[in-house]
Amino acid sequence: MKNRWDLFNTVDEFYGKKSKIEDTIVIASQHLLWTQLEMFKRLLSHNLDSNKLYIIGKNYSTNREVFETLQQTGAYIDPSSIQFNPNKSFDSQFDNNIEQLLDKVEQEHHIDKHTCILLDDWWHLIEIAQKKWRNEKYKLLGIEQTSSGYHKIKDLDLDYLNVARSNTKLIYETPFIGDLWIERIMESIKKHDIQDPNCLIVWCWPIGESILMRLRNLWISYTWFDNKHTYQKILSQTSKIDISEKHFLDFYQKNIKKFNMIVWSTGSNILSFEKIKHLWPKVALISMSSSDREFPAVEIRTHADTTTSEIHSDRNYKNITLINSWFPITFQGNYHESPPEIIELTIALLYAGVLHQNFKNNEKHSTPWFNILNARLVEWFKRRLALHKIPYKIKQ
DSSP states (O other): OOOOTOOHHHHHHOOOOOOOOOOOEEEEEEEEEEEEEEEHHHHHHHOOOGEEEEEEOOOTOHHHHHHHHHHHHTOOOOGGGGGOOOOOOOHHHHHHHHHHHHHHHHHOOOOSSEEEEEEEEESSSHHHHHHTTTOOOOOOEEEEEEEHHHHTTTTTSEEEEEEETHIIIIIHHHHHHHHHHHHHHOOOOHHHOSSOOOOEEEEEEEHHHHHEEEEESOOOOOEEEEEEOOOOSGGGGOOOOOHHHHHHHHHHHHHTTTOEEEEOOOOOOOOOGGGGGOSSSSSEEEEEEESTTTTTHHHHHHHSSSSOOOOOOOOOEEEEEGGGGGGGOSSSSSSSSSSSSHHHHHHHHHHHHHHHHHHHSSGGSSSHHHHHHHHHHHHHHHHHHHHOOOOOOOOO
16 A cells, blocks of 8 residues: 555654664564554564564454465464364464464573564453563563453553553544444345344443444444443443343343344353353344354354354354354455555554564653654544545544
């Protein structure tokens, strides 16, 4: 993507195009899409040794072309990034793969002689590395980009940069991701011929809130439910998830005939396989999370009418349809999932975060300077929207 508002170029100019990353190991847990590919290429152009770049992708979001292109750079791309076992939970497989990846890094390098930057999308890499190496004299620096990840690692004894809770991500990216969710939800309604859709949104994190705001302008009926079930002016300020199975089922059974779609954004499992018979009548389940943990997806996939290793298949079990194998419907294995003109803002911030953590001992690259870059990226981003005539939508 070449245009005058290129955000990656803005980051390079800010930190110096010829600045070198030295004595640094980068371990990244990321979605493997075009923007991330561009980020990794640029890190390598800053003299990061390819044999010191370790990447693990999430199988439900990995684009195979990006995966193969990254392999050609000489960096280590974990093979689990394109592997899928429908009869095992994503979390358990992913955590195990991260453990093995960290073992590989430790076997191949003297980590105590390097700065080790952990670039994480969804906290697992940072948490596992911190627990595994907390008694070692390693210099670990973290970068987290998700809201759920922020709440998991904010109390860890670890130097980390928080991209997820920046106003840039929440205000400017979330609305466009919300648009993508709505687009994919509409596709599912059409595909499964869902008549008179009535949608229950379980838990309103920033993305859940964004979906709710958009449903207001559509013909789809909706209800939202969280631990208090009382509307708050800023729903995303709610941070403690305490929805119990009984709490949910008590509410659901009172409204059982209303809903034929449930959109889940809790980030945690609140319903057991034994209780799915209470999801009646026919219902489609859609995930807005970052895994398959919010519902007993493994049991459903194991017992489903559809037996396939294709990760993006819908699966049916009795009265239930798991959309996209119960992975977030924003990911379908595409080279681009959302327009690169939009998503590049967040990835440019991640790219800047790696350079910031690497050069942070330089006075020019202190936190105030990173905030200056943040503001500059936002300004360029807003101009890009105007350049491409993309409607500017801010979260209400």
